[in-house]
Amino acid sequence: MDLITETESENVDDSSLWLHNSKSLADILTEINQNVQQMLRMIEDSKPESTEKFLYLYQSLGETYNDLNQELLNGLLKLPCSLVTSMGALSTFKPDKSPDLESGGTSYSSLNHQVVSTTSSEKSQSLKLNDEVEKKDSAFLLADMFCAELETARRELEARNIAIETEKRHVVDLESKLSDSVYKIEKLESELDEVKECLGVSEAEVSKLMEMLSECKNEKSKLQTDNADDLLDSLRAELRSREIQIEQMEEYLNQVLCLNETEIKSESETDKNIVEELRAKVEVLEKQVELQRNVITEREEEKREAIRQLCFSLDHYMN
Incomplete structure (x- = not known):
C-alpha cells in the first residue's frame, strides 16, 4: 500500500x-x-x-x-x-526465497x-x-x-x-x-516665355518693317509722279529752249544767206563754223537729254530692286 x-x-x-x-x-x-x-x-x-x-x-x-x-x-x-x-x-520478489508450499500455505x-x-x-x-x-x-x-x-x-x-x-x-x-x-x-515654361517675348519683339519689328515698306511705296509713288514729272518738264523746257535757239539760228542763217554774195563769201567760213558749233551744241544737248533719261530709268530700276530686296527680307524674316 x-x-x-x-x-x-x-x-x-x-x-x-x-x-x-x-x-x-x-x-x-x-x-x-x-x-x-x-x-x-x-x-x-x-x-x-x-x-x-x-x-x-x-x-x-x-x-x-x-x-x-x-x-x-x-x-x-x-x-x-x-x-x-x-x-x-x-x-524485490525472488523465486528462490519463496517459502515451501506445503509448509507455508498462508x-x-x-x-x-x-x-x-x-x-x-x-x-x-x-x-x-x-x-x-x-x-x-x-x-x-x-x-x-x-x-x-x-x-x-x-x-x-x-x-x-x-x-x-x-x-x-x-x-x-x-x-x-x-x-x-x-x-x-x-x-520649358521659361523657354516658352522667352519665345513669346521674342515673338512680341518680332511682331513689333514686322510692324515697323511694314510701315517702312508702306513709306517706300509712298516714296516710290511720289518719285514716279512728282520728281519724274518735274524732271521731265524741266528737260522738256530745256529742250524747247534749245529748239527755239536752233530756230533762231536757222532764221539768222536764212537772213545771212539773203545778204549779198560777197558778204556771204567773206563770212561763209565764219557762218559755217557757227552752224557747225550750233549743230554740235544741239547734238550735245540731245545726248544730255538722252543721258538724263537713262539716269532716270536706272534710278527707277534701282528703287524697284531695293523694294524687291526689302520685300524678300520681310518674307524671310516672317517665315
Whole structure:
C-alpha cells in the first residue's frame, strides 16, 4: 500500500509540471494561439508601426515555447523514474526465497495477494502514464504547429518588409523622376516665355518693317509722279529752249544767206563754223537729254530692286 501511495503522489507531482507561471497548459496554449492570430493580423495589415509589437510578440512566444518545451521534457524524464521505482519494488520478489508450499500455505496466499495488487496498480499507473505521454505528445505537436506558424509568420513579415523596402525605393525613384519632370516643365515654361517675348519683339519689328515698306511705296509713288514729272518738264523746257535757239539760228542763217554774195563769201567760213558749233551744241544737248533719261530709268530700276530686296527680307524674316 505504501508503494501505491508513493506512486500516486509522484503522479500528482508530475501533473503539476503542466503549470507555467500559475497557468494551466490549456490557458498557455490559448494565449499562444491568440498571440499567433494577432501576429497574422498584423502581417495582413502591413503597417510599419506594428513591426516592434510584432517582434515583441514573436520574442515572447519564443520564450514561452522554450519554457514549455523544457517543462514537458522534464515531465517526460521524471515520469519513467516513478515507473522504474515501482518496477524496482516489484523486482524485490525472488523465486528462490519463496517459502515451501506445503509448509507455508498462508504465506503464499499473502504473497500472491500482494503480487496481484501490485500488478493492478502497475496497470493503472501504466494507463495514466500512457495518457500523460499522449497529452505531452499532443502538446509537443501543438507547440511544433505554433512554432511552424510563427516561422511562417516571420517569413511573411520578412517578405512584407522586403516588399515595403522595394516599394519605398520605387517611390523614391518616382519622386526623383517627378522632380526631373517638374524641372523640365519649368525649363520649358521659361523657354516658352522667352519665345513669346521674342515673338512680341518680332511682331513689333514686322510692324515697323511694314510701315517702312508702306513709306517706300509712298516714296516710290511720289518719285514716279512728282520728281519724274518735274524732271521731265524741266528737260522738256530745256529742250524747247534749245529748239527755239536752233530756230533762231536757222532764221539768222536764212537772213545771212539773203545778204549779198560777197558778204556771204567773206563770212561763209565764219557762218559755217557757227552752224557747225550750233549743230554740235544741239547734238550735245540731245545726248544730255538722252543721258538724263537713262539716269532716270536706272534710278527707277534701282528703287524697284531695293523694294524687291526689302520685300524678300520681310518674307524671310516672317517665315
